[in-house]
Amino acid sequence: MSKVEEIKQRIEQSLPGSVAEVEDTVGDDNHFRAVVTAAQFAGRTRIEQHRMINEIFAGELGGRIHALSIKTQTPDATVAEGAG
Amino acid sequence: METELREHLQKLINENEIILFMKGNPDAPACGFSARASSILNALDKPYAAVDILPDPRIREQLTAISEWPTIPQLFVKGELVGGSDIMVEMYDSGELAELIGAEQPRPEDTPPAAHAEPQPPAIQLENRLD
Numbered sequence: 689m690s691k692v693e694e695i696k697q698r699i700e701q702s703l704p705g706s707v708a709e710v711e712d713t714v715g716d717d718n719h720f721r722a723v724v725t726a727a728q729f730a731g732r733t734r735i736e737q738h739r740m741i742n743e744i745f746a747g748e749l750g751g752r753i754h755a756l757s758i759k760t761q762t763p764d765a766t767v768a769e770g771a772g
Numbered sequence: 773m774e775t776e777l778r779e780h781l782q783k784l785i786n787e788n789e790i791i792l793f794m795k796g797n798p799d800a801p802a803c804g805f806s807a808r809a810s811s812i813l814n815a816l817d818k819p820y821a822a823v824d825i826l827p828d829p830r831i832r833e834q835l836t837a838i839s840e841w842p843t844i845p846q847l848f849v850k851g852e853l854v855g856g857s858d859i860m861v862e863m864y865d866s867g868e869l870a871e872l873i874g875a876e877q878p879r880p881e882d883t884p885p886a887a888h889a890e891p892q893p894p895a896i897q898l899e900n901r902l903d
Binding site for chain 1: 805840841842843853854855856857858859862863
């Protein structure tokens with residue numbers, strides 16, 4: 689399994705119902721970007737949302753997975769952006 | 773010794789309203805993510821402290837112990853972790869970062885942020901008191 693596929697599956701398994709779009713940004717199987725849409729993010733700060741993803745790969749970021757860029761959103765993005 | 777370093781880092785976080793822990797320094801970032809983070813702060817034109825984590829691996833270890841954030845760069849504002857470069861980019865684009873640090877949001881035509889870097893105070897050098 690490619691790391692792209694692995695990262696996608698691990699995120700989606702950890703956050704049931706979520707959708708993770710993962711790409712290899714440089715083409716070196718080492719730098720990834722994940723856009724994660726999950727209802728579980730609702731009501732959480734960006735830091736908390738990113739921590740939910742970081743925790744899935746604890747100890748691997750910077751190592752086996754050199755770089756994982758993350759963007760988080762809720763299924764209803766207009767709610768996630770919010771006002772104020 | 774690790775405790776002493778951690779306390780020193782915590783003190784820097786507490787005493788500097790805006791502090792960026794990065795690889796390299798704003799004039800010579802040593803990583804693309806750190807470059808992005810410092811150029812965003814430069815664009816917002818507010819003075820900030822910058823700490824290079826590269827000179828000693830223990831700096832990063834102890835910083836991570838404080839922040840529980842796995843990657844570099846890390847931005848703290850008023851003693852609170854704001855995030856890494858992804859969050860900084862999102863918050864810069866939405867204007868939230870400017871609001872948070874009390875800066876004026878540059879007009880879109882002024883971007884990209886790297887375009888007009890203001891001179892910054894020299895990066896904080898961590899004294900090596902560990903050896």
